[in-house]
Amino acid sequence: MADGTDTKPVRVLVVDDEPTLLRALEALLGQKGYSVVGLDSPIVATQRLAHEDFDVALLDIKMPQLSGLELLSAVKHRRPEVEVIMMTGHATVETALAAVRSGAYDYLTKPFEDVELVARAVAKAAERKMLFDRNRRLETQLREKEGGAPEGLVGNSAPIREVVRMIEAVAYSATTVLVTGESGTGKELVARALHARSPRRAQPFVALNCGALTETLLESELFGHVKGAFTGAQRDQKGLFDAADGGTIFLDEIGDIPPATQVRLLRVLQEGELKRVGSAESVRVDVRVIAATHRDLPRLVKAGKFREDLFYRLNVINIPLPSLRDRVDDVPLLAHHFLRRYAERLGKRVRALAPDAIELLCGYRWPGNVRELENAIERAVVLCRGEAVTGGDLPPAVTGRTAPLVREAPAGGDEAVWLTMSYATAKEQSLRRFEKGYVETLMRHCDNNISAAARKAGMDRSNFKRVLRKYRTDVEPDAGEPEESDRAAG
Secondary structure, eight states: OTTOOOOSOOEEEEEOSOHHHHHHHHHHHHHTTOEEEEESOHHHHHHHHHHOOOSEEEEESSOSSSOHHHHHHHHHHHOTTSEEEEEESSOOHHHHHHHHHTTOSEEEESSOSOHHHHHHHHHHHHHHHHHHHHHHHHHHHHHHHHHHSOTTOOOOSHHHHHHHHHHHHHTTSOOOEEEEOSTTSOHHHHHHHHHHTSTTTTSOEEEEEGGGSOHHHHHHHHHOBOTTSSTTOOSOBOOHHHHTTTSEEEEESGGGOOHHHHHHHHHHHHHSEEEOBTOOOEEEOOOEEEEEESSOHHHHHHTTSSOHHHHHHHTTEEEEOOOGGGOGGGHHHHHHHHHHHHHHHHTOOOOEEOHHHHHHHHHSOOTTHHHHHHHHHHHHHHHOOSSEEOGGGSOHHHHTSSSOOOOOOOOTTOHHHHTTSOHHHHHHHHHHHHHHHHHHHHHHHTTTBHHHHHHHHTOOHHHHHHHHTTTOTTOOOOOOOOGGGOBOOO
């Protein structure tokens, strides 16, 4: 398991005043690998529970001194996390309901038709206990993380710790910051964290996606306009730089702004003043600029598509964000963070992530990064019918029902894993590791241009794309698009 599975044996407490059955259950569960404590006295059981941890308790309902239901109440009072299975030879609907209402996980009737039924019930209870133990640990980590980390930046991995360190180091100043990283990595979260920790925190934070507007609308939105500046400009209008005066403006997708707007933005950064569209009058503003992009700005500068002077003005401080596949250790923590958020928002009693769900989440490449993970967990919470999200609740892309993930081979030095494979399997996985690394390196070098990467590989474009689609879910099928626009999403 990605979040660390306990290796200690499951501890089971069995309490029954029938010596023969007690010894039989001890032997059965001991053979299954459980650490079993068998007691014939419910009073002694309460004393042991005061000092020892147990995962599962098997309790008989009819016992002298203390009934099974009274013992159940004592267990749940002292150790509410213990999963309890009740046993009785006098089953009635009333006693079963009373046991469940008091917190019992399951209810078995004696004599047992098959002792394996007992073993299966204990196994399910133990799995449930381990599941909630794991999620309690994630809750604890989240509370610790949320206590000191910027809002929404969840994780304990080295890459995300470096991001948090950079935020803490530069938040106090008015220096321009450029946040870079793939789509969905949380660039706006970083911008908001910088603002929240700055002396400007009491002033406005204004955000704009620069790639979503035409050139005229973008300039009007940023700098404002005067009446008659363009068709439809029926009155003077202040822009977002005015709205953010004294505070922070976040310009997302800065690599998409047109050349004319680049000139106007450079003036704001250099002189601290702007001219509204259609006006010759300069207006002074005091705004901290935080820009973000998923594009390779140095390549755009080299290609003449982005001003070099503007790039250097923006790139005073660069905060690069890691992709989610580069911090897989954070996936369980992030998933639990989103699960808690959407369970509360949707009013559902979903409390945990099942082991198969965590395994699938940690094995997926997440081309859409944290945003895609959040969407996957929201969907899973909506579909979940129990208390724990299972693999079946996750999207098809994650579970492998579409665009299956090709699992990576183990690292070269991991001899223990190699020894579990046949020669053919080991060879196949090694080839996949090489193939995946090779095509991804080419795609990074070629700025995600499939045709350029295929040429560099000396391969036919369609063959290269077929290889690439084994490892990336964001590569669309051919639809006759021109080569210049043939890029993988990201």
